[in-house]
Amino acid sequence: MTQHPGTGTGAPTLDQARRQIARYGLTADPQAVLVAARLMAAGARIGQAGEVHFARFGLSTGRYRLLADLEDHGGEKSPSQLAASLGVSRATVTGLVDGLEREGLVARRPSTEDGRGNVVVLTARGAQKLRDLAPEHFTRMQALVGDLSVEERTVFLDLLARVVAGADALTAD
Amino acid sequence: MTQHPGTGTGAPTLDQARRQIARYGLTADPQAVLVAARLMAAGARIGQAGEVHFARFGLSTGRYRLLADLEDHGGEKSPSQLAASLGVSRATVTGLVDGLEREGLVARRPSTEDGRGNVVVLTARGAQKLRDLAPEHFTRMQALVGDLSVEERTVFLDLLARVVAGADALTAD
DNA sequence: CCCCAATAGTTAGGCACCTAATCAATAATG
DNA sequence: CATTATTGATTAGGTGCCTAACTATTGGGG
Numbered sequence: 370m371t372q373h374p375g376t377g378t379g380a381p382t383l384d385q386a387r388r389q390i391a392r393y394g395l396t397a398d399p400q401a402v403l404v405a406a407r408l409m410a411a412g413a414r415i416g417q418a419g420e421v422h423f424a425r426f427g428l429s430t431g432r433y434r435l436l437a438d439l440e441d442h443g444g445e446k447s448p449s450q451l452a453a454s455l456g457v458s459r460a461t462v463t464g465l466v467d468g469l470e471r472e473g474l475v476a477r478r479p480s481t482e483d484g485r486g487n488v489v490v491l492t493a494r495g496a497q498k499l500r501d502l503a504p505e506h507f508t509r510m511q512a513l514v515g516d517l518s519v520e521e522r523t524v525f526l527d528l529l530a531r532v533v534a535g536a537d538a539l540t541a542d
Numbered sequence: 543m544t545q546h547p548g549t550g551t552g553a554p555t556l557d558q559a560r561r562q563i564a565r566y567g568l569t570a571d572p573q574a575v576l577v578a579a580r581l582m583a584a585g586a587r588i589g590q591a592g593e594v595h596f597a598r599f600g601l602s603t604g605r606y607r608l609l610a611d612l613e614d615h616g617g618e619k620s621p622s623q624l625a626a627s628l629g630v631s632r633a634t635v636t637g638l639v640d641g642l643e644r645e646g647l648v649a650r651r652p653s654t655e656d657g658r659g660n661v662v663v664l665t666a667r668g669a670q671k672l673r674d675l676a677p678e679h680f681t682r683m684q685a686l687v688g689d690l691s692v693e694e695r696t697v698f699l700d701l702l703a704r705v706v707a708g709a710d711a712l713t714a715d
Numbered sequence: 716c717c718c719c720a721a722t723a724g725t726t727a728g729g730c731a732c733c734t735a736a737t738c739a740a741t742a743a744t745g
Numbered sequence: 746c747a748t749t750a751t752t753g754a755t756t757a758g759g760t761g762c763c764t765a766a767c768t769a770t771t772g773g774g775g
Contacts, residue, residue, distance in 0.1 A: 397680040405683040412585035418709035485770045507570040510578040536591035658740045
């Protein structure tokens with residue numbers, strides 16, 4: 370059992386939460402703590418699964434998202450705009466574009482309007498890549514939530530949004 | 543607006559999902575795809591929030607989890623056991639222990655039973671660190687899911703587990 | 716008009732995670 | 746028993762993400 374690290378649990382239990390809270394004589398609600406801990410574990414797990422998913426196409430989650438965002442925007446966008454719409458730092462975009470450029474999926478062109486600006490453009494190969502992976506990608510994405518009914522998915526979407534809002538609040542401080 | 547990368551959306555919309563599906567004439571359910579995409583975005587967002595949370599205590603998510611797991615297990619465990627219970631690779635554990643050892647929060651001792659084995663032990667400083675951060679940690683963890691009622695949390699826990707199972711299935715292939 | 720603040724992008728350094736390859740020591744097998 | 750397989754741990758190399766510190770260029774206010 371070497372290969373799949375995810376094979377282990379990684380998921381905390383209610384008893385663990387209880388024990389941790391009791392150990393310091395705190396008054397926290399074990400269920401709430403459990404949900405939060407599971408949420409973090411799930412986040413990590415889903416993230417890894419996404420990475421594995423995109424690796425099938427020779428991409429990473431970040432690179433795919435950049436490519437898709439570019440396509441959705443007519444095929445060209447500045448690094449700053451990409452950073453904003455992807456929700457990552459500009460430095461990260463630099464790294465993603467470096468990788469994608471090496472693979473010939475995007476190209477950098479100097480901006481005609483702003484002397485210090487770039488424009489990242491989707492190449493023909495990049496568009497082709499998106500076309501090629503689309504069928505399997507969407508099939509798998511559906512399968513990920515396939516166990517949930519339409520109603521459950523709606524509820525899930527709502528809960529997810531509220532929890533993310535909570536996370537935002539937490540980060541902002 | 544430079545500092546908070548998370549300030550951007552990062553969250554895909556239903557229209558984006560629809561557009562992407564339509565572009566290639568596929569038959570996927572936009573809602574399912576949206577939920578999957580949001581799930582991945584949420585996973586990334588929650589993960590970052592966790593990182594910010596633990597950074598307040600001079601830790602990372604991985605380092606905290608290792609420390610907590612150690613404490614929950616009587617204060618000592620082998621790297622392989624840690625890897626299994628944390629759900630990460632042994633190589634990752636090596637890196638986490640390196641960092642924690644540098645900070646004096648854990649120590650490595652040769653195993654008395656297995657000549658090639660180590661035992662990672664929680665030091666007094668490590669235990670103290672856990673004690674110090676516990677109150678704020680649990681308070682914040684509760685706040686993360688504070689917007690949800692007890693019933694909603696129960697539902698959420700169930701949905702989360704099923705989605706994670708879906709992710710596992712997806713990864714296994 | 717010139718200088719200085721704001722902005723675009725990259726670079727440098729750090730952390731977590733992975734896989735694959737390498738050693739050391741133990742178990743298993745002909 | 747000697748050789749081989751397995752297992753414990755680390756190292757090497759890759760990716761993504763972050764913040765902070767540059768480099769250029771643009772543009773506003775004295």
